[in-house]
Amino acid sequence: MTKKITYNQDELINLIRQRNQKAFTFLYDNYSKALFGVINSIVSSQEEAEDVLQNTFVKIWNNFESYEESKGRLYTWMLNIARNLAIDSTRSKHEKIKSKIQSTTDTVYQKNNLYVDDTAHESIGIRAILGTLKEEHKIIIDLAYFEGYTQEEISKKLNLPLGTVKTKVRQAILTLRDLTKKEFLQ
Amino acid sequence: MKEHEVISSGLLESYVLGTTTVEENELVRDLCIKHPSLTDEIELIEEALINYSAQTITPLNKELKNKISDKLFSNTNTETEIIPITKTDKTIRLYKLGIAASIVFFITSIAYIFYLQDNLHISEVNSIEIINAKISAEEKVYEQQQSLNALESKLQILSDPKIKTVGLKGMNSLASNSALIHWNTESDAVYFNASKLPATAAGKQYQLWAIVDGKPIDIGVIDLVNDTTFQKMKSVKGAQSFAVTIEKAGGAIAPTMDTMCLLGNV
Structure with a gap:
């Protein structure tokens, strides 16, 4: 499950620029599941998610000239492509999936104070690694990570102070980092 | 920070x-x-x-990696390859059009080459004809110039008041013919003037004689060139008559009386 990065980002970027098949293999092996998880949380079916993932890799490969290292991480760039294609896909199908997810997360957040709704997590498509990740953290991470909400937008949406959102995002990611470490140790 | x-x-x-x-x-x-x-x-x-x-709770289709890889690294895949294929089709169509155009151009070129060669041949023939025509025209001009000169000299000769013209009557083989002798009584110059004299037999020639005091004097053989003969002969004094006989080519010392064909008295 855990993919130890064996190329540093610069080496990988150079290989992609050369359209080296090894670069694709590395990208797919290391990032396909993560991108698929994001896509799957936005679109409504597995089939659609696979189509979007495929289009994501094609776009990464064919539009790589538009990636600028100075403007962000390679993974962040790929993440943006995946998110945008997933949202486009749902729009093109006239599925208002974004609002659907929003209403789901709203519901989850509202329920959060009462109890943890496991089916809600499944609807987003992420296996529960909960127990360690608090529900409130999960909701904030999902909004920021899967739907590309800025911290200001999350603040407005959840009616939380911006400082709180920042702290919660950081805490949530720190928890995830701990989980990653634990998986390494296993 | x-x-x-x-x-x-x-x-x-x-x-x-x-x-x-x-x-x-x-x-x-x-x-x-x-x-x-x-x-x-x-x-x-x-x-x-x-x-x-x-x-993710949903496992990723293991075929997807190969599917995407095929899409990125080979051009044989289907579905979304439709666009490149259409492009290829367009390209092929363009090539086909190009080839067709080339063939048409080639055939047209060949036809044009043949046409040009034909024209060249025609113009070669034409050129030869033109050159020939030019030559013959020049010849004609020359001939006419010559005949004009001849006419001028004839006119000059004949308009001289000292010229005496003697008519020669045809007899024997030249019974239907006639000729004129223009004789300058001062310079003694003699000109033979005849038209449409029949050609002599091979090895024969007309010869002109002047009769002076009953004796025939050779004043030259006649060269039949054109229809009209106007020839300066040898000069003679005191001729009473002129006669033409047919002699061997180059002329005879004495006339053969049997072959006399033109005769006229002064």
Whole structure:
């Protein structure tokens, strides 16, 4: 499950620029599941998610000239492509999936104070690694990570102070980092 | 901004999540150059997020990797290859059109070459004809010039008041013919003037005689060139008559009386 990065980002970027098949293999092996998880949380079916993932890799490969290292991480760039294609896909199908997810997360957040709704997590498509990740953290991470909400937008949406959102995002990611470490140790 | 302040600000998380502004991205880049350990922090955040979303409940279709790989590295796949294929079709169509155009051009060129060769041949023939025509025209001009000169000299000769013209009557073989002798009584010059004299037999020639005191004097053979003969003969004095006989080519010393064909008295 855990993919130890064996190329540093610069080496990988150079290989992609050369359209080296090894670069694709590395990208797919290391990032396909993560991108698929994001896509799957936005679109409504597995089939659609696979189509979007495929289009994501094609776009990464064919539009790589538009990636600028100075403007962000390679993974962040790929993440943006995946998110945008997933949202486009749902729009093109006239599925208002974004609002659907929003209403789901709203519901989850509202329920959060009462109890943890496991089916809600499944609807987003992420296996529960909960127990360690608090529900409130999960909701904030999902909004920021899967739907590309800025911290200001999350603040407005959840009616939380911006400082709180920042702290919660950081805490949530720190928890995830701990989980990653634990998986390494296993 | 100090390292730990950056780390605790949440900026790096937003940076990896892709929710930072352009200015914030530049800030992060500059901070990473100042504090290289921030890059390690960023990589840890990224790794955590990747591991998180990779834990999807729906397993990823194992065929998908090959499908995408085929799409990226071979041109034989179907479906979304429709666009390139259409392009190829267009290209092929263009090539076909190009080839067809080339063939038409080639055939046209060949036809034109034959046409030109034909024309060239015709114009070669034409040129020869033109040259010939020119030559014959020049010849004609020359001939006419000559005959004009001859006429002029004839006129000059004949308009001389000292010229005496003697008519010769045809007899025997030249019974239907006639001729004139123009004789300048002062200079003694004699001109033979006849038209449409029949050609002599091979090896024979007309010869003109002047009869002076009953004796025939040879005043030259006649060269039949054209229809009209106007020839200066040898000069003679005191001739009473002129006669033409047919002699061997080059002339005879004495006339053969049997072959006399023209005769006239002064």
